[in-house]
Amino acid sequence: xxxxxxVLVLSDGSHLHDDTEEFLRRKGHExxxxxxxxxxxxxxxxxxxxxxxxxxxxxxxxxxxxxVTEFSLECCPHYSVVLCIRKDVPAAYELxxxxxxxxxxxxxxxxxxxxxxxxLKQADDAVAHTEQRMALACIGEELVEHKKVLxxxxxxxxxxxxxxxxxxxxxxxxxxxELTDLIAGHYDHxxxxxxxxxxxxxxxxxxxxxxxxxxxxxxxxxxxxxxxQLKIPAVSDNKTNIALIDTDSHSAxxxxxxxxxxxxxxxxxxxxxxxxxxxxxxxxxxxLLDYEVSDLSALKVLAYMQKxxxxxxxxxxxxxxxxxxxxxxxxxxxxxxxxxxxxxxKEALREKINRLLPEDRQVLA
Numbered sequence: 001x002x003x004x005x006x007v008l009v010l011s012d013g014s015h016l017h018d019d020t021e022e023f024l025r026r027k028g029h030e031x032x033x034x035x036x037x038x039x040x041x042x043x044x045x046x047x048x049x050x051x052x053x054x055x056x057x058x059x060x061x062x063x064x065x066x067x068v069t070e071f072s073l074e075c076c077p078h079y080s081v082v083l084c085i086r087k088d089v090p091a092a093y094e095l096x097x098x099x100x101x102x103x104x105x106x107x108x109x110x111x112x113x114x115x116x117x118x119x120l121k122q123a124d125d126a127v128a129h130t131e132q133r134m135a136l137a138c139i140g141e142e143l144v145e146h147k148k149v150l151x152x153x154x155x156x157x158x159x160x161x162x163x164x165x166x167x168x169x170x171x172x173x174x175x176x177x178e179l180t181d182l183i184a185g186h187y188d189h190x191x192x193x194x195x196x197x198x199x200x201x202x203x204x205x206x207x208x209x210x211x212x213x214x215x216x217x218x219x220x221x222x223x224x225x226x227x228x229q230l231k232i233p234a235v236s237d238n239k240t241n242i243a244l245i246d247t248d249s250h251s252a253x254x255x256x257x258x259x260x261x262x263x264x265x266x267x268x269x270x271x272x273x274x275x276x277x278x279x280x281x282x283x284x285x286x287x288l289l290d291y292e293v294s295d296l297s298a299l300k301v302l303a304y305m306q307k308x309x310x311x312x313x314x315x316x317x318x319x320x321x322x323x324x325x326x327x328x329x330x331x332x333x334x335x336x337x338x339x340x341x342x343x344x345x346k347e348a349l350r351e352k353i354n355r356l357l358p359e360d361r362q363v364l365a
Contacts, residue, residue: 014055048078079123239265243284315356
C-alpha cells in the first residue's frame with residue numbers, strides 16, 4: 001500500500017486512543033510514536049504530519065517547538081494537529097490563531113476516528129500544496145538565474161549583429177517554453193519533494209540551450225565580421241544625443257550640420273545593422289530614421305526596436321524626401337512618433353525634436 005504520509009505522534013499518553021495507531025495504519029499512513037525514530041521518519045521522502053496529544057496544551061506546544069527546532073522543520077513542509085478535550089478548545093484555538101499549530105481536533109467526550117482520518121487527509125493535501133508551491137518557487141528562482149546568464153550572453157554577443165540578437169531572444173523564449181512545459185507537467189500531480197533534483201533538471205535544460213546558442217553564435221560570427229569590429233560611439237552627458245540613420249551621406253551631412261548648429265550631439269550611422277546594436281549599448285535621446293534605409297526597411301527597424309527594452313522608449317522621427325501617406329501611416333503605427341520632409345528646416349526640426357523630449361533634454365533657440 002502506498003504510504004500517504006508519515007504521522008509523528010508527540011504524546012504523554014493522555015489523549016491518544018488505544019486503537020488510533022492501528023486505525024491510521026489501515027488508512028495508509030505510517031505512524032511513528034517513538035522519539036528515537038523521529039530522525040529516520042523525517043528523512044523519508046513522504047509528507048509529514050505531527051499529532052500533539054498532551055493533556056497540558058502548553059507542554060505539548062513546547063514539545064512540538066523543540067521538535068521543530070531540532071529537525072529544522074521551519075523549512076520543511078509539515079502539518080501539525082493538536083488533540084484536545086472540549087474545555088481546552090479556546091486554548092487550542094489560540095494556538096492555531098497564533099500559528100503555533102495548524103489545526104485542532106476534539107477527542108473527548110467523543111473520540112471520532114473517522115473525523116481524525118478526514119483531518120489527516122486535509123493535512124496531507126495541505127502539505128502537498130505547500131511542497132508544490134516550494135518546488136515551483138525553486139524553479140522560478142532558477143529561471144531568474146538563467147535569465148541573468150542569458151542576458152549577459154546577449155550583451156556580450158551584441159556586436160554580432162541584429163539577427164544574432166533576434167535569434168538569441170527566440171532561443172531564450174524556447175528555453176522558457178520548455179521550462180514552462182516542465183512546470184505544467186508537474187502541476188497537476190504531486191511534485192517531487194527533492195527540490196534540488198528539480199532545480200538540477202532546469203539547470204541542465206537551460207545550460208544545454210545556452211551551449212546551443214553559443215555554438216550558433218560562433219557559426220555566424222564570420223558573417224558579421226564587419227559588425228564585430230564596430231566601435232560603439234560615445235554619447236555626451238552634457239548634450240542631447242540624437243542618433244541619425246541615413247545611408248545617403250549627401251542627405252545625412254546637412255541634417256547632421258543642423259543638429260550640430262542647434263546644439264545637439266549628432267551620432268550618425270551609415271546602416272541600421274550598425275546602429276541598432278550600438279544604440280542598445282548607448283541609448284540616444286532620440287532617433288532620426290531615414291525612411292529609405294538601404295539595408296533594412298524603416299518598418300523593420302521599428303519592429304526590431306520594439307523587441308529590445310533598451311530601445312522601446314527611444315522616440316523616432318522619420319526623415320523622408322517623398323512623403324507617402326500610406327507608408328508613413330504604417331510607420332507611425334509601428335512606433336514612429338513623427339516625420340519631417342527633407343531637406344529639413346532648422347527650426348521645424350528643432351521644434352519636432354523638442355516636442356518628443358523631456359524638458360531637461362530640450363534645446364532652446
